[in-house]
Amino acid sequence: MFKTIFPVLIFLFTLSCTNLFSTRADKVEKPDPGSVSQVFEDPSDPVKIMTNLSRAIEGANTVEYGKLFSNPDIVSERHFRFVGDANQISQLFSPWTYTEEQIFFSKLVKSDDNIKPSFRFTFIDSLPAQVFTALDSVETDFMEYELKVILADSETVYVGFANFKLFKSATANDAWYIYYWEDRAKNEAIEQSWSALKVANQ
Numbered sequence: 001m002f003k004t005i006f007p008v009l010i011f012l013f014t015l016s017c018t019n020l021f022s023t024r025a026d027k028v029e030k031p032d033p034g035s036v037s038q039v040f041e042d043p044s045d046p047v048k049i050m051t052n053l054s055r056a057i058e059g060a061n062t063v064e065y066g067k068l069f070s071n072p073d074i075v076s077e078r079h080f081r082f083v084g085d086a087n088q089i090s091q092l093f094s095p096w097t098y099t100e101e102q103i104f105f106s107k108l109v110k111s112d113d114n115i116k117p118s119f120r121f122t123f124i125d126s127l128p129a130q131v132f133t134a135l136d137s138v139e140t141d142f143m144e145y146e147l148k149v150i151l152a153d154s155e156t157v158y159v160g161f162a163n164f165k166l167f168k169s170a171t172a173n174d175a176w177y178i179y180y181w182e183d184r185a186k187n188e189a190i191e192q193s194w195s196a197l198k199v200a201n202q
Helices: 002-016 046-058 062-067 098-109 194-200
Strands: 081-083 118-123 131-133 137-140 143-151 154-168 176-185
Touching: 046 062, 046 118, 046 154, 046 176, 062 098, 143 194, 154 194, 176 194
Parallel strands: 081 176
Antiparallel strands: 118 143, 131 137, 137 154, 143 154, 154 176
């Protein structure tokens, strides 16, 4: 009988644990980009993946950026898809897979005429208080983001809302990966969305 009850107790204990993505009203926690830190967390939980996303963008680090998404050459389960804003989706390569994501980010951070952009990225609010969870997957609410692309004489700001789905791979060392990313423009700022940025760099 003990053998039957013990797994049930473990399962109930897991469900009762604090949600990794939840926040308290008096203690707002964001993925910390670490002032362009190039120290990346191990991919052992979804919060670390979101922190690494911020750091990879701010550091223009194509290698670490690629590690965040479900790569079909490494992961045999769910494969990455990006879904753009409804107003931009017809202009995006479809389906937008891991390959397109890598091409996009490489184009975004490359140097033109030896002038390399710098980036500042943040989620405006804290990580979402509500998130759909299972033992091996999570889905965020739509989180408001802001991305600044900075050149010597200009700064362009991209804003919108992003929804992410992540899962823990049983075939890739139990690492977590982003396998779904949906973008929504903010109000009428369609040309300032992440989707528009991807259209320009696909």
